[in-house]
Amino acid sequence: MSAPLKETAPAQGPAPRPVGRGAVRPGDRRGEGVVLNVFSHGFLALWAVLIVLPLLWLVLSSFRTDAQIGGSAFGWPRNWDLGVFSRAWEKGIGDYFTSTVVVLAISVPLTMLLGSMAAYVLARYEFRGNRLLYYFFVAGAMFPVFLALVPLFFMVKRLDMLNTYHGLALVYVAYSLPFTVFFLHAFFRTLPTAVFEAAVLDGASHTRTFFQVMLPMAKPGLLSVGIFNTLGQWNQYILPTVLMQPQSGDDPERYVLTQGLIQLQQQQGYASDLPVLFAGVTIAMVPMLVVYLSFQRQVQAGLTSATLK
Template sequence: MTRKLLRALVFVSLAFWFLLVVVPVVWLVYSSFKTNEAIFADPWRPPLSPAEVSVDNYARAWSKSHVGGYFLNSVVTVSSALFGTLLLSAMAAYGLARLRVKGRRVIYYLFVAGMIVPTALTLAPLFELLRSLSLLNSLTGLALVYVAFSIPFSLLMLYGFFSSLPEEVREAAIVDGATEWQTFWHVFLPMARPGLVTVAIFNFLGLWNEYLLALVTLIEPEKQTLQLGIANMVVSMNYRSDWGTLLATMVLAMLPVLVLYAALHKRVVEGMILGAVKG
């Protein structure tokens, strides 16, 4: 009897936390479809009839508040950084795991040491470096920084992957006359696909949500990413209370992550756990 009661109480607590998580997110999504007047009149009320649903916030955000630009900047920067990270980490992981050369362990540790570097320590020198390379205010500059900061962890994961694959595969390919690069590209990379997907998801989540490095690198409004755009809109709410636009922008920033999470839940969880345990 007491056991049953206890289990019921535990379930209630689980349901309570469920609501605590879901309600704000649901509120955010439906409120983004309300007009500013409706938000002010009653911030809680969901739009119940089709007449109350309005996509004005999205239209206004996209055209008037640079959000279309922010979104594209984020997409361009993150996708190119992701591509660069995967390619370069896989190359380094293959070289370090498969080509037995003197001093490779030192280089491996040099790479992995990057995981403990706090972003804050690099901000000032990074700013000066980017300025002297004319990469300040440039999405290319930010993407390169993202690649460099993503390599240590990605390399660690892929190194484990490439080390676990049998050496006979490589020898067979070499005996067949394949160059080292062909062996890497046509044999090892396809075999490492599950590892690459996990690394890609992990990095996507981190980079899409990244704020501090973008804050230091991108100064002009036209160049900014979604996260910078949202943070600046929060400040501008003080003199221009256009909550609708802000809510719509937040939904847009959340959308890619939500889609990825819903579609690949298992892989996301796997990536995050590996990230915590190894990092």
């Protein structure tokens, strides 16, 4: 059956068709194209407006007075007073900002160091239990964090690290390891063996080979994972909510930025000083905007690569 079909297919009216198509279709399609173009551009632009408008509105609102904000949703700020930002900074945003930076200054480098060490050894060295250990690391990414929260709280408490920067940083590192190991493991596998062998032949120790040869070669991978971890830890909210509550009356507040914003939202709702809250959000958004616009490609690649596991 198949043989005759094959023969008839090309024979079936190939001659008149191209003519008819060439004459009618393009115009046809152009007409459809114009309508669709207006339609699709409209939708695309609408969504862009939906993204930008609330953000812009919030930033503008931080320049308005509380009475203005409560009265109506729209209305141009009367005076462009930058003082609201310093007021927000003093009302707590400054402290929250510092807390976040301190925690991340410990946790991000440590995540990268420990993550790349584990990933490297698992990717390049044969030993018993290698596969098992790799799956053990990767499996951690599949469980919801809520499963661990209660015992985690008491574990950190027993280590006397509740409401401390280093305690939160260590927990961040531990919860960032699964993805970091997974991603860098794949990356180290793709690096050429020849360079590694040359270094070993030249008498470099394993440790030295890692730090001076392999790590520099893994830079693109490190950058992607680094951005991913920085954003993830900067935006973390659940872990600090559980681990960063003042433990006694004289234990100072060490809220991170996300926690602090929510705190400020609750306070400012009563104190009716919404411009301060909006200014605080603006301050919190700026670093993200700067990082995003300057590393736009890497950020998109780093974040979406997380879904490839």
